[in-house]
Amino acid sequence: MTDASVSTLKGPSGPKPKRVFSSTNIIIYGTLLVVCLYYLLPLYVMIVTSLKGMPEIRMGNIFSPPVEVTYEPWVKAWAEACTGINCDGLSRGFWNSVWILVPSVFLSIAIASVNGYALANWKFKGSEVFFTILIFGAFIPYQVMIYPIVILLRESGDGITNIIRLFNSDASNFRLMGSVWGLVIVHTIFGMPILTLLFRNYFTSVPEELFKAARVDGAGFWGIYFQIMLPMSLPIFVVAMILQVTGIWNDFLFGVIYTKPDTYPMTVQLNNIVNSVQGVKEYNVNMAATLLTGLVPLVIYFASGKLFVRGIAAGAVKG
Amino acid sequence: MALIDAGRTGSGAKRPLRLFKNMTAKIAALPMIATALVVFVGCTLWTIYHSFTRSRLLPAPEKWVGLKNYDRLWGENRWLISIENLAIYGACSLVLSLVIGFVLAALLDRKIRFENTIRTIILYPFALSFVVTGLVWQWLLNPTLGLQNVVREWGWTTFTFDPLNNAAIVIFGILIAGVWQGSGFVMVLMLAGMRGIDEDVWKASRVEGIPAWKTYLFIVIPMMRPVFVTALVIISAGIIKVYDLVVAQTSGGPGIASQVPALYVIDKMFGSQNLGLGFAASTMMLLSVLVVLIPWAYLEFGGKKND
Numbered sequence: 357m358t359d360a361s362v363s364t365l366k367g368p369s370g371p372k373p374k375r376v377f378s379s380t381n382i383i384i385y386g387t388l389l390v391v392c393l394y395y396l397l398p399l400y401v402m403i404v405t406s407l408k409g410m411p412e413i414r415m416g417n418i419f420s421p422p423v424e425v426t427y428e429p430w431v432k433a434w435a436e437a438c439t440g441i442n443c444d445g446l447s448r449g450f451w452n453s454v455w456i457l458v459p460s461v462f463l464s465i466a467i468a469s470v471n472g473y474a475l476a477n478w479k480f481k482g483s484e485v486f487f488t489i490l491i492f493g494a495f496i497p498y499q500v501m502i503y504p505i506v507i508l509l510r511e512s513g514d515g516i517t518n519i520i521r522l523f524n525s526d527a528s529n530f531r532l533m534g535s536v537w538g539l540v541i542v543h544t545i546f547g548m549p550i551l552t553l554l555f556r557n558y559f560t561s562v563p564e565e566l567f568k569a570a571r572v573d574g575a576g577f578w579g580i581y582f583q584i585m586l587p588m589s590l591p592i593f594v595v596a597m598i599l600q601v602t603g604i605w606n607d608f609l610f611g612v613i614y615t616k617p618d619t620y621p622m623t624v625q626l627n628n629i630v631n632s633v634q635g636v637k638e639y640n641v642n643m644a645a646t647l648l649t650g651l652v653p654l655v656i657y658f659a660s661g662k663l664f665v666r667g668i669a670a671g672a673v674k675g
Numbered sequence: 676m677a678l679i680d681a682g683r684t685g686s687g688a689k690r691p692l693r694l695f696k697n698m699t700a701k702i703a704a705l706p707m708i709a710t711a712l713v714v715f716v717g718c719t720l721w722t723i724y725h726s727f728t729r730s731r732l733l734p735a736p737e738k739w740v741g742l743k744n745y746d747r748l749w750g751e752n753r754w755l756i757s758i759e760n761l762a763i764y765g766a767c768s769l770v771l772s773l774v775i776g777f778v779l780a781a782l783l784d785r786k787i788r789f790e791n792t793i794r795t796i797i798l799y800p801f802a803l804s805f806v807v808t809g810l811v812w813q814w815l816l817n818p819t820l821g822l823q824n825v826v827r828e829w830g831w832t833t834f835t836f837d838p839l840n841n842a843a844i845v846i847f848g849i850l851i852a853g854v855w856q857g858s859g860f861v862m863v864l865m866l867a868g869m870r871g872i873d874e875d876v877w878k879a880s881r882v883e884g885i886p887a888w889k890t891y892l893f894i895v896i897p898m899m900r901p902v903f904v905t906a907l908v909i910i911s912a913g914i915i916k917v918y919d920l921v922v923a924q925t926s927g928g929p930g931i932a933s934q935v936p937a938l939y940v941i942d943k944m945f946g947s948q949n950l951g952l953g954f955a956a957s958t959m960m961l962l963s964v965l966v967v968l969i970p971w972a973y974l975e976f977g978g979k980k981n982d
Contacts, residue, residue: 493715
């Protein structure tokens with residue numbers, strides 16, 4: 357690419373003059389412009405489609421901006437779109453996702469950070485073995501473990517019901533399978549490998565002297581965790597949160613398997629709305645619904661900037 | 676090294692009974708131990724064992740049938756199509772993501788302006804779910820209102836690009852969406868790798884008068900081998916899991932033309948209640964992961980010992 361510019365240089369060489377419009381630069385910026393347009397195209401199409409009325413969509417082309425801007429599709433997607441017999445829109449899926457998200461993120465980060473801390477600072481016999489299994493577990497296709505987990509959730513739900521009945525004989529059935537809590541457990545389990553790796557690597561890099569000094573002062577496992585490690589590692593907690601919020605919000609497979617229609621997360625409900633076979637296809641409502649579902653991770657992505665990149669690179673960088 | 680020392684001081688402060696040594700840490704790590712043993716090892720073995728049984732609606736551990744499920748699996752057209760699709764999708768998306776990711780990273784590496792903005796734009800699809808990705812591209816590839824229609828309006832009236840309704844090329848329709856979603860991630864990995872390369876390498880190649888593209892091809896790429904390996908492993912693991920994208924974009928259709936193994940497994944387990952076949956199919960998925968994973972682990976951990 358630079359040989360074109362080098363060959364145009366005449367005479368003896370010195371420090372190369374900076375030229376803004378060299379052919380190399382034109383090629384680089386030109387390519388990047390086209391690439392950016394390609395990546396932005398779907399987002400643009402989603403937005404303009406969701407702001408058009410159906411007649412305009414049927415007549416015009418998908419790239420043209422809306423002649424008459426309407427917010428009707430957004431309202432409809434949020435409050436009226438149908439899945440099966442339910443016509444209360446995506447709002448139900450949104451709140452389901454929120455109720456799944458909050459405990460899942462909290463629990464998975466709490467457990468994984470303690471794991472990482474134990475692995476980094478309190479190694480015990482076999483701890484590395486369990487860690488290795490955990491990391492390899494991240495590569496096992498979910499399909500291999502999905503069914504036995506269904507059984508585990510069902511059985512432990514029954515077990516908990518029995519325990520509750522010891523104290524209160526007419527308590528209703530406690531269910532893990534098909535409930536939000538079952539899904540929370542599943543998210544905690546499958547978030548564990550990457551998060552544990554993230555925290556272990558981070559805690560390993562904390563200066564050893566700090567840890568030793570705290571030990572000398574008589575601080576124990578939890579004391580050091582809460583008073584030294586936790587306050588020192590807030591950035592990594594933010595990275596973990598970004599990773600988990602986007603990951604759990606975007607999950608589809610676990611939502612389909614481990615919840616029931618009235619507790620479906622947003623992604624599952626979105627798919628059911630858009631791909632339902634009955635009725636006339638309302639592309640504008642579909643695109644509004646799609647955008648609504650993508651909004652949460654997009655906002656997090658644009659707001660978090662470099663931290664997002666750090667989160668996704670965490671699994672790739674070996675520590 | 677620091678990590679091992681820290682561990683020793685942690686556990687070596689007192690020396691009571693072996694099992695109770697470091698007890699709090701062991702209790703605190705119980706969720707991890709349980710996940711590793713019960714879910715990752717236990718559930719996997721459970722599925723592998725049951726793939727040799729005649730399980731239908733319910734798991735039937737007592738009805739051992741040997742390799743019968745595998746026999747049926749490999750005789751079934753739908754599974755063969757799934758495998759073929761996965762192979763095509765996998766090979767293409769691997770090559771495309773690596774090439775696109777590398778080229779984009781190289782362009783961004785040329786000390787350009789607006790680097791952050793451009794990187795943000797290229798990476799944003801990665802924040803979106805596969806469901807959203809699949810649905811957007813389903814709409815873009817809509818034959819009567821989407822891209823095909825636009826190109827025809829521009830004057831090329833015989834232009835045909837309708838992959839989602841054409842069984843022969845439907846997998847490429849999914850591929851476009853998949854690469855759009857994932858290539859930004861590869862670019863970020865590659866860019867991080869390039870930034871890790873010593874500036875002296877570039878100085879040397881400039882002194883020698885080697886053009887930039889040659890430097891990338893013959894010097895930078897060989898130096899970035901670990902990054903390529905990591906990217907390869909991560910992309911492959913993602914490819915084998917591909918599920919939501921297909922469900923959202925085509926639901927496996929038209930007919931069974933865009934079936935993939937992950938979809939097949941879920942259908943057999945929860946749709947057509949043929950658990951045995953589902954277990955066998957998922958075991959095959961696991962096997963294909965191992966084919967990628969074992970050589971990688973060998974390289975990775977073999978290399979670490981030399982450090």
